[in-house]
Amino acid sequence: MNSLESTKYRNTLEAGGVPPAQALAHADALGEVLENIPTKDWVRAEIQALKFDMLKWMISLFLAQTSVAIGAVVVLIRYLPH
Missing domain, CATH: 1.20.5 (Single alpha-helices involved in coiled-coils or other helix-helix interfaces)
Known part of the structure; x- marks a missing residue:
């Protein structure tokens, strides 16, 4: 996941009421998962x-x-x- 998509995902989570630290952790975790998809x-x-x-x-x-x-x-x- 590139940084733009990560930022957009994080902002979407924050807009939904997720705390910023948790939204960042979710975005990082999702980015790692998507990097390992064959x-x-x-x-x-x-x-x-x-x-x-x-x-x-x-x-x-x-x-x-x-x-x-x-x-x-x-x-x-x-x-x-x-």
Whole structure:
């Protein structure tokens, strides 16, 4: 929250009957909260990273599943009577 918005918010609180010290504390607290809200670009970057991680896991699990299936077929072929 920039200083102009902070001042306007504080003045609005004071006009509503909030003591000046308390209005200032509210404005400062709200400013800190608003500074920590993530941006759209940050959220998009995080989602992109998660998509990449999910793809890595899916490929790894697919390869592991395929290896187990091939191993099971080899065992069945080798140890079943002909």
